[in-house]
Amino acid sequence: MTTETARLEAFSDGVFAIAITLLILEIKVPSSETVGLGAELARQWPSYLAFFISFAFIGIMWINHHRMFTHIKRADDTLLLLNLALMFGVCVIPFTTALLAAQLGHPGARTAVVAYDSAYLGIAVFFNLLWRHAASRGGHLLADNVNREDAEKITQQYNYGPLAYGIAIALAWVSITASLLINLVLACFFAIPPHVAVRRAPGRGKHEPSS
Amino acid sequence: MTTETARLEAFSDGVFAIAITLLILEIKVPSSETVGLGAELARQWPSYLAFFISFAFIGIMWINHHRMFTHIKRADDTLLLLNLALMFGVCVIPFTTALLAAQLGHPGARTAVVAYDSAYLGIAVFFNLLWRHAASRGGHLLADNVNREDAEKITQQYNYGPLAYGIAIALAWVSITASLLINLVLACFFAIPPHVAVRRAPGRGKHEPSS
Amino acid sequence: MTTETARLEAFSDGVFAIAITLLILEIKVPSSETVGLGAELARQWPSYLAFFISFAFIGIMWINHHRMFTHIKRADDTLLLLNLALMFGVCVIPFTTALLAAQLGHPGARTAVVAYDSAYLGIAVFFNLLWRHAASRGGHLLADNVNREDAEKITQQYNYGPLAYGIAIALAWVSITASLLINLVLACFFAIPPHVAVRRAPGRGKHEPSS
Amino acid sequence: MTTETARLEAFSDGVFAIAITLLILEIKVPSSETVGLGAELARQWPSYLAFFISFAFIGIMWINHHRMFTHIKRADDTLLLLNLALMFGVCVIPFTTALLAAQLGHPGARTAVVAYDSAYLGIAVFFNLLWRHAASRGGHLLADNVNREDAEKITQQYNYGPLAYGIAIALAWVSITASLLINLVLACFFAIPPHVAVRRAPGRGKHEPSS
Numbered sequence: 108m109t110t111e112t113a114r115l116e117a118f119s120d121g122v123f124a125i126a127i128t129l130l131i132l133e134i135k136v137p138s139s140e141t142v143g144l145g146a147e148l149a150r151q152w153p154s155y156l157a158f159f160i161s162f163a164f165i166g167i168m169w170i171n172h173h174r175m176f177t178h179i180k181r182a183d184d185t186l187l188l189l190n191l192a193l194m195f196g197v198c199v200i201p202f203t204t205a206l207l208a209a210q211l212g213h214p215g216a217r218t219a220v221v222a223y224d225s226a227y228l229g230i231a232v233f234f235n236l237l238w239r240h241a242a243s244r245g246g247h248l249l250a251d252n253v254n255r256e257d258a259e260k261i262t263q264q265y266n267y268g269p270l271a272y273g274i275a276i277a278l279a280w281v282s283i284t285a286s287l288l289i290n291l292v293l294a295c296f297f298a299i300p301p302h303v304a305v306r307r308a309p310g311r312g313k314h315e316p317s318s
Numbered sequence: 319m320t321t322e323t324a325r326l327e328a329f330s331d332g333v334f335a336i337a338i339t340l341l342i343l344e345i346k347v348p349s350s351e352t353v354g355l356g357a358e359l360a361r362q363w364p365s366y367l368a369f370f371i372s373f374a375f376i377g378i379m380w381i382n383h384h385r386m387f388t389h390i391k392r393a394d395d396t397l398l399l400l401n402l403a404l405m406f407g408v409c410v411i412p413f414t415t416a417l418l419a420a421q422l423g424h425p426g427a428r429t430a431v432v433a434y435d436s437a438y439l440g441i442a443v444f445f446n447l448l449w450r451h452a453a454s455r456g457g458h459l460l461a462d463n464v465n466r467e468d469a470e471k472i473t474q475q476y477n478y479g480p481l482a483y484g485i486a487i488a489l490a491w492v493s494i495t496a497s498l499l500i501n502l503v504l505a506c507f508f509a510i511p512p513h514v515a516v517r518r519a520p521g522r523g524k525h526e527p528s529s
Numbered sequence: 530m531t532t533e534t535a536r537l538e539a540f541s542d543g544v545f546a547i548a549i550t551l552l553i554l555e556i557k558v559p560s561s562e563t564v565g566l567g568a569e570l571a572r573q574w575p576s577y578l579a580f581f582i583s584f585a586f587i588g589i590m591w592i593n594h595h596r597m598f599t600h601i602k603r604a605d606d607t608l609l610l611l612n613l614a615l616m617f618g619v620c621v622i623p624f625t626t627a628l629l630a631a632q633l634g635h636p637g638a639r640t641a642v643v644a645y646d647s648a649y650l651g652i653a654v655f656f657n658l659l660w661r662h663a664a665s666r667g668g669h670l671l672a673d674n675v676n677r678e679d680a681e682k683i684t685q686q687y688n689y690g691p692l693a694y695g696i697a698i699a700l701a702w703v704s705i706t707a708s709l710l711i712n713l714v715l716a717c718f719f720a721i722p723p724h725v726a727v728r729r730a731p732g733r734g735k736h737e738p739s740s
Numbered sequence: 741m742t743t744e745t746a747r748l749e750a751f752s753d754g755v756f757a758i759a760i761t762l763l764i765l766e767i768k769v770p771s772s773e774t775v776g777l778g779a780e781l782a783r784q785w786p787s788y789l790a791f792f793i794s795f796a797f798i799g800i801m802w803i804n805h806h807r808m809f810t811h812i813k814r815a816d817d818t819l820l821l822l823n824l825a826l827m828f829g830v831c832v833i834p835f836t837t838a839l840l841a842a843q844l845g846h847p848g849a850r851t852a853v854v855a856y857d858s859a860y861l862g863i864a865v866f867f868n869l870l871w872r873h874a875a876s877r878g879g880h881l882l883a884d885n886v887n888r889e890d891a892e893k894i895t896q897q898y899n900y901g902p903l904a905y906g907i908a909i910a911l912a913w914v915s916i917t918a919s920l921l922i923n924l925v926l927a928c929f930f931a932i933p934p935h936v937a938v939r940r941a942p943g944r945g946k947h948e949p950s951s
Binding site for chain 1: 327331332336349353373377509
Binding site for chain 4: 532543554606613616623627628631632636640641
């Protein structure tokens with residue numbers, strides 16, 4: 108049984124909106140007894156950094172979800188379950204973000220970054236599985252008038268996700284800063300629309316006319 | 319007075335999305351003074367387990383709500399109230415989940431599991447009542463073109479819910495692990511679409527042609 | 530400028546859904562060191578009672594909002610502001626509920642009940658103002674095909690709200706139990722559809738034929 | 741690629757609704773041991789004030805977002821990102837509100853007010869950027885039948901935002917009360933519809949016939 112995607116999108120929008128808003132609850136407010144509120148606020152930089160990266164990640168993930176479902180017009184049971192797995196990843200982010208904020212600059216920072224990046228890796232994997240399922244069997248869940256090349260560019264762009272987040276995890280052992288930087292770079296990369304991010308659709312050789 | 323179901327679905331989607339996202343707030347972040355963050359995180363397994371089961375339950379419940387309302391096209395006052403009772407159950411889950419997470423491995427575990435399963439039992443009962451009300455009087459709230467056999471398969475599948483969650487509660491006195499395992503099995507069972515989960519519509523004898 | 534009400538309803542649904550789900554966060558989970566979890570849970574009855582009444586109030590308020598906007602089809606600036614005032618009341622409920630739960634059975638109970646009922650009184654007043662504005666000037670914001678008698682029955686039913694919640698506040702000085710009971714009775718009264726709750730539309734004398 | 745704005749609006753409605761409802765979580769409930777609950781509640785006036793201003797700001801911001809998207813009918817990638825930046829500001833408000841509530845009447849009040857107003861300044865800037873982007877290139881993202889003068893009045897009204905919130909920040913060094921008063925006045929100003937707030941569209945001289 109396939110259905111419309113309207114409610115799937117509504118439910119996902121809800122989860123995205125809540126997860127992105129809950130992030131702020133993890134930033135603690137210095138008590139009124141504090142002397143030097145400015146300095147106290149400045150000391151909380153790890154919370155702001157973790158908040159900012161997670162906000163960018165979830166926000167840009169929402170943009171990509173939106174882009175995907177411009178093309179996906181039907182939902183089957185597998186798609187519902189894959190989307191649920193994706194939402195699982197989104198719901199975990201406020202926890203890994205709070206963990207990172209609490210540990211940056213402390214001995215547990217490396218473990219926290221690995222946990223943080225792992226959530227993103229899982230999400231990247233399920234984004235791929237969701238899209239590939241929708242685009243499989245000749246795009247059986249895609250809109251009938253979908254541009255095949257556009258769809259393939261999405262496939263290509265998403266391909267980079269799991270690999271890149273895998274690298275981010277590995278980098279955590281070398282440099283925590285580098286691992287977090289990769290996260291920001293990836294957020295920017297996935298903010299770029301597929302037709303700009305990816306020049307050439309796969310399976311098209313150099314000499315093939317692009318027409 | 320019967321109305322469209324659009325707003326009922328929007329309100330329900332909101333409650334589902336919020337309840338499923340709030341679950342994560344119950345998982346505590348180890349403080350930065352912790353030595354051995356990895357071990358500290360591992361010690362929180364009851365929180366992760368409770369989170370996972372509850373996420374699966376609410377997520378799959380949403381899928382079933384979505385399936386039901388593919389068929390239900392009109393809402394009357396009784397349906398609104400039954401749906402509200404269902405939402406009551408959903409809203410309680412973050413509490414019973416946190417209770418279970420706090421008590422697993424402690425003397426209160428049995429009581430916590432009984433409370434946890436009871437919320438699911440209540441939800442299963444109201445899912446049945448909601449669906450049966452919609453399908454009653456010749457399906458007076460269902461879509462006009464609904465397939466009668468599909469509707470009966472949903473009825474049959476939901477029939478198992480109250481009984482099965484009742485068994486889960488009883489099992490808590492024998493084995494807490496078994497009771498939680500039943501929960502996971504039931505989540506999988508209700509994730510399966512009715513036409514796969516239930517082979518034969520009720521009231522159809524062996525010799526009757528399926529025409 | 531008048532607009533469609535779709536987004537007003539979506540925003541309101543969001544606020545209703547979040548407020549009703551946040552209620553549960555106020556119920557504390559007994560710690561795992563507790564001996565006798567059952568007794569500990571039972572001792573929290575004020576939290577459950579406050580949760581239940583507030584859940585019923587918000588839920589049934591949503592049903593009434595839904596009923597009103599079955600008739601209201603256009604929004605002007607005044608309607609947006611009145612609806613915002615209504616949402617203010619809804620957002621305050623998790624606070625007054627937590628206050629009531631913390632104080633029931635303690636010296637501050639009377640003050641807490643008055644605060645609790647006052648939020649409901651304010652909401653009842655704005656419900657009336659919102660509906661009366663929409664129904665004013667010959668129902669300038671109502672659907673064109675609205676049944677005038679149905680609309681008047683809503684007007685009549687809502688009329689009881691401010692008075693009844695005013696009585697509930699006054700009753701708090703006599704008996705806290707009575708004041709809370711009134712709340713439950715009122716939730717039931719507003720759950721009943723207007724055409725059942727109110728027999729006769731206003732302005733229709735006994736001898737006038739109902740045509 | 742331009743798309744419909746339905747999902748952008750749904751996601752934004754979700755963030756608005758959640759942020760506005762989360763505000764209440766920052767108001768603490770006095771414990772049941774308190775003697776003189778009334779006095780205890782009265783002492784929390786900074787929390788109520790901060791809550792009220794922030795509620796008014798977010799609520800009226802929602803009304804303006806709603807007004808803007810009555811005219812905006814298409815979304816491109818830049819619009820999605822600008823809207824995301826706007827949502828970033830909205831998500832920060834519960835934090836700056838709690839900060840203000842904790843510090844009013846304490847030495848850190850000035851710093852807290854500056855942080856509070858800065859969030860509003862940032863939001864005002866992105867509101868302008870979002871609208872100007874949509875209205876740019878002959879209104880390429882606006883509805884085809886949009887009234888050009890209406891659009892220009894919105895442009896003019898929003899123009900006041902960044903300047904006014906900049907003044908509010910500067911005023912914090914002179915008087916904290918004045919700075920917060922400005923916030924309330926601005927909330928009222930932006931609650932007024934553009935065609936009332938702004939008399940004359942820009943670029944129209946005195947002698948030009950209004951045709």
